[in-house]
Amino acid sequence: MKIERIDLYHVSMRLVSPFVTSFGPQQQRDCLLTAVHAEGLTGWGESVATNDPGYSYETTGTAWHILSDFLIPALIGRDMAGPEALGPALSFVRGHPLAKAALDQAMWDLAAQSDGISMSAKLAEPYAEGPKARVPVGVSIGIQPSLERTVEVIGEYYDQGYRRIKLKIKPGHDLAVARAARAAYPDLPIMLDANSAFRLEDAAVFQAMDNLDLLMLEQPLGYEDIYDHSRLRPLIKTPLCLDESIHSDDHARYALAIDACDIINVKPSRVAGWTEARRIHDRCRAAGMPLWVGGMLETGVGRAAQLALASLPGFTLPGDISATERYYERDITAPFYLNREDSTISVPSGVGLGVVIDHDYLDTVTVRRQSFAAH
Numbered sequence: 001m002k003i004e005r006i007d008l009y010h011v012s013m014r015l016v017s018p019f020v021t022s023f024g025p026q027q028q029r030d031c032l033l034t035a036v037h038a039e040g041l042t043g044w045g046e047s048v049a050t051n052d053p054g055y056s057y058e059t060t061g062t063a064w065h066i067l068s069d070f071l072i073p074a075l076i077g078r079d080m081a082g083p084e085a086l087g088p089a090l091s092f093v094r095g096h097p098l099a100k101a102a103l104d105q106a107m108w109d110l111a112a113q114s115d116g117i118s119m120s121a122k123l124a125e126p127y128a129e130g131p132k133a134r135v136p137v138g139v140s141i142g143i144q145p146s147l148e149r150t151v152e153v154i155g156e157y158y159d160q161g162y163r164r165i166k167l168k169i170k171p172g173h174d175l176a177v178a179r180a181a182r183a184a185y186p187d188l189p190i191m192l193d194a195n196s197a198f199r200l201e202d203a204a205v206f207q208a209m210d211n212l213d214l215l216m217l218e219q220p221l222g223y224e225d226i227y228d229h230s231r232l233r234p235l236i237k238t239p240l241c242l243d244e245s246i247h248s249d250d251h252a253r254y255a256l257a258i259d260a261c262d263i264i265n266v267k268p269s270r271v272a273g274w275t276e277a278r279r280i281h282d283r284c285r286a287a288g289m290p291l292w293v294g295g296m297l298e299t300g301v302g303r304a305a306q307l308a309l310a311s312l313p314g315f316t317l318p319g320d321i322s323a324t325e326r327y328y329e330r331d332i333t334a335p336f337y338l339n340r341e342d343s344t345i346s347v348p349s350g351v352g353l354g355v356v357i358d359h360d361y362l363d364t365v366t367v368r369r370q371s372f373a374a375h
């Protein structure tokens, strides 16, 4: 497929409520979108690089720079065999996975469109069992002003039908949160996400949670760490999950080699895209390591691709993929809904991403746009 033109969008959308994590609050959610044009088709991708460098070093500003000055110019006019050719074509840029992932997603969308199948079916081609039509999901709840409010918010999502709750924690807002949630909901699958805010010396905080029957503890220690997590793991009963520190399939290999975790949260954007995410899926599935698909407050464009990944057979735990109304009042695609009866979301079955972009609304939320074409 010859890449003829790529359009880059910076969009800015307001979340329905502020999302507070150990690295700070977020209410305005910016991201970049890429539209890759090839052979009469247009594939779409989303870069989840954020306004601030809190989750990773990347921001919408660095992603714009890396995409517009390096990644996009390397692709314009180039004949690409398929999405798997993208990694080698972009390996001259070190790091910057969130920027690269926007192009990777668009390439998978294009490949699926070119075959006339869904992105889910395209990704699932190597597996005998085929993709799931619905994937189990949960909701990620930011840090709330009080324990009472935390329990109230859990209740609101429980009433909407969510049957897996993730609570953000930070030092000083940890054990009491977990205890309050467990006391109010004795049987609900509850997990915690610290976004790298603790140190190995804080192990006692997590040992005190051993009797709470938590589903898992996500990324308590450093965002690049694997070693200290491997030392924390035998000290606690709660299953340990890595998010931030798995940057590639190699990192998954290192984590498996030193028993650093029990579970991996696979965010395709964090590992530069769907090709690498599928490699991690294959490795972990063979090793018996359970997986789930994480989220970065995606628009409908990114959410469709998260669902496609989560439809693969190795993603057995509920993902951080919630209904549109949990994030945005209005989205740039039609809303995604929760299937209340089983806390799932249906995977789009249409060709490619299987979503239709509302170009009028996209124009409304676009703050900067640039087109790149051969001349």
Ligand code: OSB
Binding pocket: 055, 139, 140, 193, 195, 243, 294, 295, 296, 297, 298, 320, 321, 322
């Ligand atoms: O650590 O999983 C995380 C959102 C932004 C940055 C990091 C994280 C998150 C979430 C939200 O937990 C998941 C979602 O998209 O619903």
Ligand code: MG
Binding pocket: 193, 195, 218, 219, 243, 244, 265, 294
């Ligand atoms: Mg996380």
